[in-house]
Amino acid sequence: MKRLLDVESPAAPLLKVEDLSVFFRTGAGEVQATDSISFSLAPGERLGIVGESGCGKTVTGLALLGLLPRFLTRVTGKAYFEGNDLIAMKRSQLRAISGRRLAMIFQEPMRALDPVFTIGEQISETLRAHMSIGKREARNKVIDALAEVGIPSPARRYDDYPHTLSGGMQQRVMIAMALICKPRLLIADEPTTALDVTVQAQIIDLLQRLSESTGTALIFITHDLGVVAELCTRVLIAYAGQVVEDSPIETVYRAPRHPYTSGLFRSMPSLGIRGTVLPSIGGRVPSLGNMPSGCRFRERCGYAQPVCLVKPELQPSGDACVRCVRTHEITLPGAVERAGNGV
């Protein structure tokens, strides 16, 4: 793994994903879960991947880390992380960098922590797997890391078992574990969904502060457009296994370019519009085995025309990329004016 630090120039992307597709083997043959996902991520950037259940956002995160079961899935495409293709890597190579150069945190911290080891042991295991340091030194580093994520009296907490901590504290432990080796990229899959709203706000503040102070890039997978607005600098909107919009955060909230993005914003209940009928998108996401040809959003889209029967590509549009052939002909409402915070 000697070439890992060969980053050619500071402007080079940390992660460059090209045409990443995931296929599931099922009893009825193979189905395609994601279709040619492409994006790149600069060092220190915080990218949100947003979509409804089944849109392929979690599968994409798992594919990048090689966590999908190989006998049930097939992954095609490339994902260059610091110049090396994660998809083509052998298990052993991947194991050497995951936890050290890139790390992941999951939605349910209680399921990700081992109930029979103390939290300190679990964090120092990661540290000692990747670095040759002694037990005592590891312990000190872990205590520092626990303090860093805001766990009170970390030296005492080191010897606690996961079940003695609340959900918010467990998620802090997961974050400490993920960041202990100072990775360049952290993939967080719905890390605040299981938490209460006041605790969620704490965790978002924490992730933002840590990412700013260490320069760790973040891929934040979520269904919550509010959380993304708080934390991220750029957003990918995924629908039915495809990226439909890739925009800087201000652009997407002020003037979304894809009708699905706009529909997501409009269907969010928001303070101050009580008693009105929420505009819903209508219809349902097509199933994996039965994707329509042409635009996959066509049947739910209020702007669909015969031209939408042809498969749209992800095309640049201003400072964004959009998968909609009609994007230049339509003006879509965003979230900013609706929330009443006029710009």
Place this chain on the structure above:
Amino acid sequence: MGMVIEITPLQSSTAGRLQGQTDRSPLIAVEDLHVHFQLGRHDVLRAVNGVSFDVNAGEVFGIIGESGSGKSTVARVLVGLLNPTEGTVLHDGVVLAKLRSREFRSVRRGYQIVFQDPEGALNPRMTVLQSVREPLDIAGVGSSQDRNQAAMTCLEQVGLGSDFAGRYPHQLSGGQKQRVNIARVLTMQPKLVVCDEAVAALDVSIQAEIINLFSELKYRLGLTYVFISHDLNVVAHISDRVAVMYLGRLVEVSPVEQLLASPMHPYTQALLRSRPSPVPASLREKRQPALTGEIPNAISYPDGCAFQSRCPQATALCAAEVPVWRSAESGHWVACHFAGQNQKTQSK
């Protein structure tokens, strides 16, 4: 222009029932409800620790709170799935726990609940029609044909046509499953429907459809809801009045507009602040820092105010005394020693 709020401490315990603005007797009257669970020999979990409120017929009463605040326990008491440890709950003037089993079953039919997980609430081996008519079968209403007819009517009311009747749950999307659960509840022609996180498991576009369905059914069938959620946006959208629950107690009850415009309890204020807003940080005012600390354990229940460990304004008084309910404006109640003293109230 600031508005002066007068704080009136409560005198009698009957005034402690936090009434809405109608003169009719309430559909649900909860007074000093306690629900405790014995854990092992010594530990008692105080899930609900002295809650009083009224729900008037025809209104939507929202309850918001974090996990562990006791809101689902209140839901279960309201539909007779749990009995109060202390305190009384009147369902249209009747104490459910005092009824004999037959009467109990017939009265309880009027109080129904929709749960969070639409999948878990349906039997995977029953068709949609079988699931929806099951409550009617148990109640023994009419002939088999009548029951089918009634079930089909309910399915139509929730927007599922006759082609759904023969399907199994695995053939439905999450939103459709929740519609089936709502149809089941409607078969009993309930007076009150308790929605316990009924839209929390759904995607945002589907969630909007189900919220719209709840509103529509309310107007069409004259339903009363107790709408429980952790999501302030959802509760505020649908409710007339909102109760904020924290660690087994209510801390604030108010008409929704007043609660949003001038929250009085520090916890409510923190909830409103923590709510992620769908506007990027660069396009709005900077958010104030989040609360520190976490919700305490309901086993080692604190003395005094339950919120003191996280409250930025807590003093020695808060550790010593449980704050009493006070009324600030009409219908706006708060349980905080310092409410109204420490912040300006915005005028409309």
